[in-house]
Amino acid sequence: MFNFYEVHQYELDVVHHHRALKYKSHLHNEFETIFLFEGEQGLIVNGSEYVLHEGDCAVIFPNVPHSYTRPDSIKKVNNAADSAIIFMPADALYAMFPDTRGSYPDECIINADILNENAVLAFHKIFEEASINAQIGWAYIIFSHTIPLLMKNTLLSLQNSDTITRLLSYISLNFRKSLTLDMISDELGINKYYISRVFSNQIKVSFRTYLNVLRTNHAASLIKISDDNLKDIATDSGFESTRSFYRIFKDIYGVSPSQYRKMIRRYSIY
Numbered sequence: 001m002f003n004f005y006e007v008h009q010y011e012l013d014v015v016h017h018h019r020a021l022k023y024k025s026h027l028h029n030e031f032e033t034i035f036l037f038e039g040e041q042g043l044i045v046n047g048s049e050y051v052l053h054e055g056d057c058a059v060i061f062p063n064v065p066h067s068y069t070r071p072d073s074i075k076k077v078n079n080a081a082d083s084a085i086i087f088m089p090a091d092a093l094y095a096m097f098p099d100t101r102g103s104y105p106d107e108c109i110i111n112a113d114i115l116n117e118n119a120v121l122a123f124h125k126i127f128e129e130a131s132i133n134a135q136i137g138w139a140y141i142i143f144s145h146t147i148p149l150l151m152k153n154t155l156l157s158l159q160n161s162d163t164i165t166r167l168l169s170y171i172s173l174n175f176r177k178s179l180t181l182d183m184i185s186d187e188l189g190i191n192k193y194y195i196s197r198v199f200s201n202q203i204k205v206s207f208r209t210y211l212n213v214l215r216t217n218h219a220a221s222l223i224k225i226s227d228d229n230l231k232d233i234a235t236d237s238g239f240e241s242t243r244s245f246y247r248i249f250k251d252i253y254g255v256s257p258s259q260y261r262k263m264i265r266r267y268s269i270y
Contacts, residue, residue: 012136013087014126020081021068025205029217030087032060033142035123039081042069045108046168052083055112057119059146061104062090063172063214065205084123088139096140097147102173105150119145167195175214176238181207215239216252223261230257 013030020041034041034052041052045066052058060066094101119142126138166188171179185192199207219237222228228236234245234257249257 012089012132012139013085014135014139015085016127017081017083017085020070021083022070023068025065025067027063027065027213028087029062029090029221031062031090031093031143031147032066033086033146034058034060035084035120037082037084037123039083040071041081041083042071043067043108044069050109052109053112055115055120057110057112057115057123057146058108059105059110059143059150060108061100063217064104064168084127086126086139086142088143093143093147096144097151100147100151102169103151104169107150110146110149114149116145116149166190167198171211171214175211176218176236178238178240179211211238212248213252216249219245219249219257220253220260223257224264230261233257 020039025044034043035057036052036054038054040054043050043052043058043066045058045060046064049069050058051071122138122141126135126142129135129138167184167190170184170188181192181195184190184195196207199205199210205213215238219233219239222233222236223230226233230245231242234242237245239245239248246256249260253260255263
């Protein structure tokens with residue numbers, strides 16, 4: 001099973017970690033935020049390295065590769081750290097912030113001295129709630145304060161963003177089409193060999209793998225919410241054939257599309 005892509009089955013995931021995290025590069029279709037109650041936590045987003053300190057927060061946008069590392073400064077104190085991580089579906093937050101679809105801020109970190117006190121309170125309160133609806137309410141408070149702060153004055157378009165963000169933005173908006181390195185190179189004016197190196201060296205997967213992950217995730221979303229036949233879903237998601245769709249889907253999710261549909265209908269809350 002392909003480990004680069006991470007799947008979350010629920011409308012909200014809230015996780016409390018009591019140690020510094022070490023997690024390899026991955027991506028997913030949710031917004032993710034991490035808040036440090038105590039200690040330090042290393043984070044790499046699109047090849048940029050950060051260290052979060054007590055009271056700091058980071059927001060990672062959908063389908064952006066990232067990993068967690070343990071800073072050298074905490075390895076001598078038993079990886080001490082206390083953090084909250086929250087995953088929220090992209091569509092829920094795109095509805096609140098439509099301008100963020102296909103766009104990314106140039107920074108993902110919000111330092112403790114500028115993080116809104118209501119967001120800080122929500123990070124604490126969300127763990128006191130047993131009701132999923134109450135947790136979702138606190139999550140909305142968190143993202144309603146953090147996303148606008150990150151996007152303020154830094155909303156990136158395809159014309160003014162750096163190379164990696166331009167690539168991810170363009171692909172996220174066009175992955176359902178027939179895309180090749182040559183096409184992207186012509187559209188963005190970037191050498192195709194340079195694009196290939198960016199994926200291999202900085203995003204840590206090939207262009208084709210990244211594209212397949214986006215297409216497969218889109219297909220999985222359609223399987224969850226519709227009764228469309230799998231052939232139509234494959235076409236709508238950008239796959240060239242039903243056969244390649246089945247093969248790639250199973251590589252990433254570990255089950256076939258039809259098996260996944262049965263699992264969703266049996267166990268999912270959707």
